[in-house]
Amino acid sequence: MAKMQFKSESKRLLDLMINSIYTHKEIFLREIISNASDAIDKLCFIALTDDKLGMTRSDFKIEIKTDKEARTLTITDNGIGMDKDDLENNLGTIASSGSYQFKQQLEEKQDDIDIIGQFGVGFYSAFMVAKEITVITKKYGSTTAYKWQSSGADGYDIEECDKDTLGTEIILTLKDNTEDENYDEFLEQYRIQGLVKRYSDYIRYPILMEMKKSRVKEDTKDSDKPEYEDYFELETLNSMVPIWQRPKKDVTQEEYDKFYTEKFMSMEKPLKTIVTSVEGVVTYKALLFIPASTPYDYYTKEYKKGLQLYSSGVLITDCCEELVPEHFRFVKGIVDTADLSLNISREMLQHDRHLLTIAQNIEKKIQRELTSMLGSDRENYEKFFKSFGRQLKYGVVSDYGLHKDELQDLLLFYSSTEKKLVTLSEYVDRMKEEQKFIYFATGENAAAIDALPQTELLRSKGFEILYCTEDVDEFTLQSLMMYKEKRFCSAANDDLGIENDEKKDEDEKDSSALLTFVKETLGDKVAEVTASKKLVSHPVCLTAKGGISFEMEKYFNSVQPDSGMKAQRVLELNLGHNAVKTMEALIQTDIDKAKKYAEVLYCQALLIAGLPLENPSEYTDLVCSLI
Ligand code: ADP
Numbered sequence: 001m002a003k004m005q006f007k008s009e010s011k012r013l014l015d016l017m018i019n020s021i022y023t024h025k026e027i028f029l030r031e032i033i034s035n036a037s038d039a040i041d042k043l044c045f046i047a048l049t050d051d052k053l054g055m056t057r058s059d060f061k062i063e064i065k066t067d068k069e070a071r072t073l074t075i076t077d078n079g080i081g082m083d084k085d086d087l088e089n090n091l092g093t094i095a096s097s098g099s100y101q102f103k104q105q106l107e108e109k110q111d112d113i114d115i116i117g118q119f120g121v122g123f124y125s126a127f128m129v130a131k132e133i134t135v136i137t138k139k140y141g142s143t144t145a146y147k148w149q150s151s152g153a154d155g156y157d158i159e160e161c162d163k164d165t166l167g168t169e170i171i172l173t174l175k176d177n178t179e180d181e182n183y184d185e186f187l188e189q190y191r192i193q194g195l196v197k198r199y200s201d202y203i204r205y206p207i208l209m210e211m212k213k214s215r216v217k218e219d220t221k222d223s224d225k226p227e228y229e230d231y232f233e234l235e236t237l238n239s240m241v242p243i244w245q246r247p248k249k250d251v252t253q254e255e256y257d258k259f260y261t262e263k264f265m266s267m268e269k270p271l272k273t274i275v276t277s278v279e280g281v282v283t284y285k286a287l288l289f290i291p292a293s294t295p296y297d298y299y300t301k302e303y304k305k306g307l308q309l310y311s312s313g314v315l316i317t318d319c320c321e322e323l324v325p326e327h328f329r330f331v332k333g334i335v336d337t338a339d340l341s342l343n344i345s346r347e348m349l350q351h352d353r354h355l356l357t358i359a360q361n362i363e364k365k366i367q368r369e370l371t372s373m374l375g376s377d378r379e380n381y382e383k384f385f386k387s388f389g390r391q392l393k394y395g396v397v398s399d400y401g402l403h404k405d406e407l408q409d410l411l412l413f414y415s416s417t418e419k420k421l422v423t424l425s426e427y428v429d430r431m432k433e434e435q436k437f438i439y440f441a442t443g444e445n446a447a448a449i450d451a452l453p454q455t456e457l458l459r460s461k462g463f464e465i466l467y468c469t470e471d472v473d474e475f476t477l478q479s480l481m482m483y484k485e486k487r488f489c490s491a492a493n494d495d496l497g498i499e500n501d502e503k504k505d506e507d508e509k510d511s512s513a514l515l516t517f518v519k520e521t522l523g524d525k526v527a528e529v530t531a532s533k534k535l536v537s538h539p540v541c542l543t544a545k546g547g548i549s550f551e552m553e554k555y556f557n558s559v560q561p562d563s564g565m566k567a568q569r570v571l572e573l574n575l576g577h578n579a580v581k582t583m584e585a586l587i588q589t590d591i592d593k594a595k596k597y598a599e600v601l602y603c604q605a606l607l608i609a610g611l612p613l614e615n616p617s618e619y620t621d622l623v624c625s626l627i
Pocket of ligand 1: 077124
């Protein structure tokens with residue numbers, strides 16, 4: 001009998017498959033198993049109403065066998081099976097649009113090998129590893145069984161054959177090994193076991209395989225030299241019911257923890273587990289985790305954000321980026337939805353309406369969970385914030401502040417008065433009546449900020465100050481601009497919005513000669529010299545004028561040393577301080593010494609602000625000359 005020919009499109013796809021240089025050839029097993037599971041679904045449904053079939057849910061299974069000598073891998077199901085027409089229609093043509101698209105893409109960009117994994121190319125993908133495929137099948141309601149056989153593009157044969165039971169047996173005769181490819185790997189039970197675990201762990205029917213094991217021979221048990229023998233044991237390779245499909249009340253936290261540590265290869269338990277099940281416009285289940293600490297590669301480009309995406313228990317992609325927003329990129333987990341087809345491509349995923357809705361829901365869910373943790377489990381929230389607070393702040397700054405409303409109430413800053421982390425809302429609730437702004441001060445660490453002279457007046461007024469100790473902190477507050485209608489104000493600002501002290505105003509009037517002298521001495525180093533209204537015990541401090549703060553200057557110069565970013569410096573003098581008074585007196589008696597005093601005081605102000613001295617050795621010479 002003449003060979004039957006594949007439909008022309010299928011033939012071209014087959015050619016591509018057979019000659020594929022794709023590195024993830026292993027996905028063929030996922031495809032074959034998914035087909036088997038679909039076929040069982042169909043017969044299982046019929047079994048509900050057809051008593052004559054004599055089968056119940058627990059009778060259905062998929063079996064895998066390897067034969068090293070014959071170099072075959074056989075996948076058997078007891079599903080609905082196929083008749084002659086089915087074989088011709090289903091295995092002789094490309095049925096799904098997904099496969100057709102796949103073919104087109106593969107032809108267009110031959111070098112982009114990654115696309116194969118994104119398409120459910122189904123049955124044909126087996127030709128990536130098999131030189132011959134035999135399908136022996138008997139359909140529900142039919143008395144005849146058929147054998148379909150093909151070695152690839154030259155066509156296929158169909159003939160009647162014997163088969164007692166319903167269902168389908170797919171026998172893959174593996175390709176010969178080449179220098180580059182070792183197809184024997186698909187005959188190794190541990191490799192198959194691994195593939196099933198990875199791609200098909202949540203198929204709802206048991207996937208069984210005879211596993212070769214070794215044991216001590218019974219009669220040599222007690223001897224000095226025990227002998228071993230091989231034996232076979234049927235093992236279920238898949239866990240079948242995914243943990244996220246089980247009702248939350250039936251799963252213990254230990255089980256969730258174990259799942260997390262195994263699945264995401266973590267040494268520690270998650271800080272928080274979020275379980276959610278949604279039915280409605282979109283239907284999905286999600287199991288999300290917040291890690292207990294920052295992954296070592298978190299702030300590098302090696303770290304990949306995203307959730308695992310399953311479609312009814314079958315893995316579609318390991319890392320679906322679209323499912324979590326950038327500011328929650330620390331969240332790990334799984335989403336399972338029946339609303340997606342297995343055949344969905346990466347490009348299609350990005351625009352899939354269901355997926356976008358799921359992503360929006362997940363974002364809201366994470367936000368709600370974090371908010372409730374902040375309210376009811378502060379200790380753990382602070383742990384979380386220590387690991388990922390920086391990410392939330394980046395979230396406020398990025399996308400032109402698009403997410404700030406969503407994130408601002410999740411932020412924590414160290415407070416000068418409370419001596420612990422506080423929220424912006426707590427700060428505003430405590431604000432004094434006469435207090436106009438939310439004050440913050442920037443420095444390397446809390447101790448350095450404690451010592452900042454700029455904060456003296458604020459402290460003396462009893463105003464709370466938020467400490468910005470991370471480089472992103474000040475940008476975060478600047479991006480927020482306001483919180484509950486209160487503006488943010490840096491302690492290093494020249495205007496702190498505090499009512500002028502009359503006495504100091506008078507001081508200023510008769511100090512104009514001193515201020516002019518210091519400004520002339522320092523020249524362009526400072527934009528202005530003023531009589532300070534905020535200093536109490538320190539002689540000098542630097543404040544910034546205009547749009548650029550000292551922190552911005554430091555930050556930009558660290559990432560781009562020649563950026564030329566410089567804040568306008570205002571040197572504030574505490575006119576009541578002895579050092580300043582002495583300098584003022586010296587203007588009359590020893591003007592050179594007075595100039596040296598002005599230089600020294602300016603350098604001190606730089607040091608306190610955490611800014612580099614232009615010439616450190618000149619500074620020490622200067623100090624020595626005065627000692
Ligand atoms: P897809 O599964 O995406 O439709 P495939 O190429 O994987 O495409 O399979 C084509 C068709 O062949 C399936 O839709 C199904 O009708 C049939 N088929 C494949 N494997 C089996 C099987 N084990 N039992 C019954 N029918 C099968």
